[in-house]
Amino acid sequence: MSDATIPPGWAAVRLGEVAEFVMGQAPPGDTCNRSQNGTVFVKAGEFGSLHPLIREWTTKPLKMARSGDVLVCVVGATAGKLNLAVDAAIGRSVAAIRPTSALDTKFLYYTLLPRVQELRRGSAGSAQGVISQADLGAITLLLPPIAEQYRIVCEVEELRAKAGIARTALAKTPELLDRLRQSVLASAFRGDLTAGWRANNPDVEPAAKLLSEIRHQRRAKWDAGVQEGTNKRRTYPEPRAFSSAEMPDLPVGWEWTTVEHLSTKVTDGVHSKPVYVDAGVPFITVKNLTAGPGLSFENTKYISEDDHREFTRRTAPEKGDILVSKDGTLGVVRRIESDCPFSIFVSVALIKPVSDLIGEYLAQALTSPQVQAGMKATGTGLQHIHLVDLRATPIPLPPEKEIPVLLARLKDRLELTALRKAQQGATEGMYALEQAILAKAFRGELVPQDPDDEPASVLLERIRAEREAQGERKGGRRKRATAASGQG
Missing domain, CATH: 3.90.220.20 (DNA methylase specificity domains)
Known part of the structure; x- marks a missing residue:
């Protein structure tokens, strides 16, 4: 991506630069239960529409996700599916993406949401796709200033809420069409549809x-x-x-x-x-x-x-x-x-x-x-x-003689195919609209940029420095531990 296409104050990064990854590991089977004993345990099968479903626990958690992470399915047909995390142990089919201070959790979630199919297509493995830690780390994204991330999330959620209301209304359309059909049929077979015809043809x-x-x-x-x-x-x-x-x-x-x-x-x-x-x-x-x-x-x-x-x-x-x-x-x-x-x-x-x-x-x-x-x-x-x-x-x-008239009028009023196609088209249009909203958001076109926001590049440099310092501290601790063991 050229610098000309990056909005002011934004930076192009790889996900591995602004997040850490916890790859799941299944606890022993005999430690898992559904009696709420121990720590919540999440597998790919527990992924819900936004948060995981809580229905299994383990007394021996091995790998933990925490609130503020983004969960991603990394194995199987649902590879690439996303959820916002809760504090839980995670199985081998799940990874937790843990954002640094440069990346808001919900911004990350909405950034990755349109890319589920891309993640799935890019997964490697046998019959079932597998998304590796390296695959996750290599994902590229445009990173706005943290303050702008918050504004984008607020706008996206407001627009998605409105789209959800419209989608719910559209989902009721088939039921309404069925009720209309039943109303027309009831009217036809109690004689209402042909009442005028009978008045004009009293001698049949x-x-x-x-x-x-x-x-x-x-x-x-x-x-x-x-x-x-x-x-x-x-x-x-x-x-x-x-x-x-x-x-x-x-x-x-x-x-x-x-x-x-x-x-x-x-x-x-x-x-x-x-x-x-x-x-x-x-x-x-x-x-x-x-x-x-x-x-x-x-x-x-x-x-x-x-x-x-x-x-x-x-x-x-x-x-x-x-x-x-x-x-x-x-x-x-x-x-x-x-x-x-x-x-x-x-x-x-x-x-x-x-x-x-x-x-x-x-x-x-x-x-x-x-x-x-x-x-x-x-x-x-x-x-x-x-x-x-x-x-x-x-x-x-x-x-x-009334039967053909009734059947013809019934056919006219039951011609609901066009309405059903319109409903289906509108439903598909709502999905496309939501994808367009997300695409617009992550091109920097959904909310205005604020020149007073700290640029993402400055925050990234600070995070890199913190990571280097943390690495040096870990290296120093290892050297001291080695020296102490040698003296012993």
Whole structure:
């Protein structure tokens, strides 16, 4: 770095010139405890967001850090991570950087903070990186006068506090978007989104007419299955009667019905764990429903073609069908959007809607708060939704001509992708802003320089002189000790 780029009164130094280092050493294992017996013991695993977590002690500390040091992880995947120290013994994965009077502790911490990745990349070793004492000592930094260091720390902490408030607010955005989604869904399936449309179209055929047509479609598909040999039972299973007497009121023309009335089949996947193979047909479990916004085929296990054929004799997922998680994480709904063949586990239910329109509507209705509340779960530990209860789940049904209008308006109001991307971009922007603040601070551009501050070079010369004098005193003591032992 040229002198032209160094602010007035600052000096370019190596960390070893203005700090000492204590490299950690693990105490004997039988001296470590979690019963608060002895001295606090800190390893890399105890590093917190700013200070180490205190959860282990030792009765035989070997290497000590003290308050005012900066701790750095020097081994492993977290090499380069920083914490402000407390009085504690430190393990071999930790080093303590002990500033001299030329260097403020927090200034050092904030100086090194943007350089964690640099420290990590520069670490050497085997599979895990190692930062040596020599590596730490060779770190270069720009050193302001000590008074200016204090001013920089105050300004950095004030700006970081403001950024933290903004970051906390941004972190709440996904939850707010989810609440907005639930509010929109609740509004849609109690008829609010299409209230104006109904007022302008009072003469449409009611949902009762649609339910009558669905009953005929359902029976026709059953009869076709019997003729094709795909239905083993020859007696048509009538959907269970449903009473809406205790259900909330719906708009005029709407009807309460159930999942069973709107589908030709409600079943689940194979009830025993299959034999997995390296390559074959994807085998879907609840985790594939919860891994993202749609049905995920990432990190999927596979079964053989023969097992898939056997499993799909009972449960054959197809494009347009609906999957619902029924064990553990309950009520996650995914509509099958592709023709990719797969089988499902018992933890996943399969709903075959009577038509594409009903399938699209049912997939959305099943995610609404009022329908989710009607899904009956049982079990004290791991909860389940039994198929009989899933079939009986109440569904509000509008007239046939109202369904496409409702779905279109619902799609418009649930288009939250842009908002989620904006939130993600703002969060990344906050991180970049904090890095920019630190970079500006350590270029001497964050606070004004004061010509009355003692230059860093003067303080450095004084520290060098003190170190030389200290070295001479130590050398004199060693000579006297040697002479005394010779006389003895």
